[in-house]
Amino acid sequence: MQRDNSKKQQNVTIYDVASRAGFSVSTVSRVFNGYEFVRESTRERILEAADELGYVANLQARSLAGGRSRYVGLLAPGLDNGYVGGISQGVDRALASAGYGLMLFTTHHHRGQELAYIDTIANGLTAGLLITVPLVPKSYVEALQQQQFPVVLIDQADTSIQSSVVDTTNWQGGYTATEHLINLGHRRIGFITGLMALRSATDRLAGYKMALKDHDIAQDEALIVEGDYMREMGYAATRQLLTLERRPTAIVAANDFTALGAMEAIHDDGLTIPGDISIIGFDDIPEARVVHPKLTTVRLPLEQMGRVAVELLLEHIEDPDLQPKHITLSTQLTERQSCAAPNALSVST
Amino acid sequence: MQRDNSKKQQNVTIYDVASRAGFSVSTVSRVFNGYEFVRESTRERILEAADELGYVANLQARSLAGGRSRYVGLLAPGLDNGYVGGISQGVDRALASAGYGLMLFTTHHHRGQELAYIDTIANGLTAGLLITVPLVPKSYVEALQQQQFPVVLIDQADTSIQSSVVDTTNWQGGYTATEHLINLGHRRIGFITGLMALRSATDRLAGYKMALKDHDIAQDEALIVEGDYMREMGYAATRQLLTLERRPTAIVAANDFTALGAMEAIHDDGLTIPGDISIIGFDDIPEARVVHPKLTTVRLPLEQMGRVAVELLLEHIEDPDLQPKHITLSTQLTERQSCAAPNALSVST
DNA sequence: AGGCTTATTGCAAGCGCTTTCAAAACGGCT
DNA sequence: AGCCGTTTTGAAAGCGCTTGCAATAAGCCT
Structure with missing residues (x-):
């Protein structure tokens, strides 16, 4: 209230343009809003004047007065x-x-x-x-x-x-990811969920479960760990999965961040991807193409x-x-390098 | 002009609040702008009224009337x-x-x-x-x-x-990165530049050159390849460096994207990082922490x-x-895993 | 109680633009 | 020339809010 910061003299208003062109502000306004009933010569003169003055519409005023925001x-x-x-x-x-x-x-x-x-x-x-x-x-x-x-x-x-x-199609994506792993030969497939408060998370999980069921693979609750879509939880959840007596040969992560955390945990454990464990993510964020190995993921468009x-x-x-x-919109499986058939040893386990 | 899209009845204005609280709009305005000379009881009554009405200031009008944008x-x-x-x-x-x-x-x-x-x-x-x-x-x-x-x-x-x-401090960063590699024992250090139209690019390159000079390492023009800060060029430039008769044992990339491209090229060539070639980036973008091996880089704050x-x-x-x-602001070397001493073989070459 | 200073509040004039509403200009016809 | 339907314009009323200025209400002192 105290400080000045007043408008600079600079402001060229619609009035300036109007007087310079010799028309009323209304007409100028019409020109700038593409109203049709304006004589061509008038339009030109106004545009010309605006140009000379370097006029630019004040969005605020326009919107205030009922104009539409762009x-x-x-x-x-x-x-x-x-x-x-x-x-x-x-x-x-x-x-x-x-x-x-x-x-x-x-x-x-x-x-x-x-x-x-x-x-x-x-x-x-x-x-x-x-x-x-x-x-x-x-x-x-x-x-x-x-x-x-x-x-x-x-x-x-x-x-x-x-x-x-x-x-x-979150459900479909969860299903597809899981089925991809199954087709590769995996039977013990872990799943790290997203934040279960979100619909996407429950849907993806449901897709996973259904895929297992459709392929007659018994569901093992120990293989499902709750995450929160964040990298850190992906890491923690994976460590947990790795300590399992019969650890999974593949993991479906509810999103790429989780997958990234999972990959880190697997590396830290001295295991290789996809040699020892396959991993598949969800989203296809830019980082997915950058990690090594490149992450196979269900692409969200x-x-x-x-x-x-x-x-x-x-x-x-x-x-x-x-x-x-x-x-x-439909999700799409994007195959890269983080999934492979389980190695014989693991399978026999 | 034709379409309606008019203001919805909903708009609670400062007038509504004023009349509800029994004060003038000016006073209401003052309350919302934190003006000090307003009686406490008045302020309260107005705030209360505003609350009941669900009033929210119209930024446009405020700004139009000379208020300051936040x-x-x-x-x-x-x-x-x-x-x-x-x-x-x-x-x-x-x-x-x-x-x-x-x-x-x-x-x-x-x-x-x-x-x-x-x-x-x-x-x-x-x-x-x-x-x-x-x-x-x-x-x-x-x-x-x-x-x-x-x-x-x-x-x-x-x-x-x-x-x-x-x-x-782009210059300093280029110097530091190069020196880091030199201290590790490298002598043939490649440099992939950024977009040379940018100051940052020339500065980084200058830092690199000075570091070589300060350590009495002859500059080899063949080791400097022009890039454009983009990944693709990083890849191409690296391929070029790798075909050199005496290829570099380390590469300084003008930014992380370039480094990422470089890493890809090195991998594709069947070489390992940092075993065969060390690589150091610039920027420390999030991806740097994700690639494998994690990228050593000059961190831009x-x-x-x-x-x-x-x-x-x-x-x-x-x-x-x-x-x-x-x-x-000063840059800072962030050591991760993409740099190591050159292996004996390469050094002797 | 009367006078003066200071704290509060209200009035009213815009901010720059849109948009009725109505007047002014045209053009064409009889 | 006179009348009518259009096309072009301009005047003026806001949009919701800030603020300078002036009026009113409090306080305080003598």
């Missing part, structure tokens, strides 16, 4: 993992080609902040919101919807939320998810009354 | 690399603790867009701008500065730009850079007349 918000937990990276890339590209800008907000798990962010955004800075935060409180989403604010959830846990959602989410959101923005849609 | 913009090339990731994490954290929000804009190398972004942002959505794009046109930055818009460049190439900059840049920017926001500062 930005879309993306709410993400943080920039620190490949998962968000992949999605946001897809989002960014799709947005760019639709003439929208991306505004990414990070929550860093500070629960309180999420609300503030959403408030802020919903306040009109953006035309719609994409949410990749794993556990958005249902109430937030509902508040947004009540305001008729366009929202699309990405890979969201809570299926009770009535909103457009883009997700993937991250980038595609982002793109589809954008398309969906744009539809909602166009038509506020559009019914929520649920789009499920 | 967001800082970050202009980055894209979310797809660990470098930006590291910096943006630091930025995000520092911002969060200063009560600011982060608005990340990606340019994806669409040169044209950068301008539009900057325009947009400069237009008042944010209080200041952080730029990590490698080659921002000087004119953009100058335009921004002319408007007295706070800007801080991160690790920027063009030193002729008169603006606050945060960068790192990415996160710290982000944090420092934020502090600097905040200073500029507080005091628009602050002179540009140039802060250089």
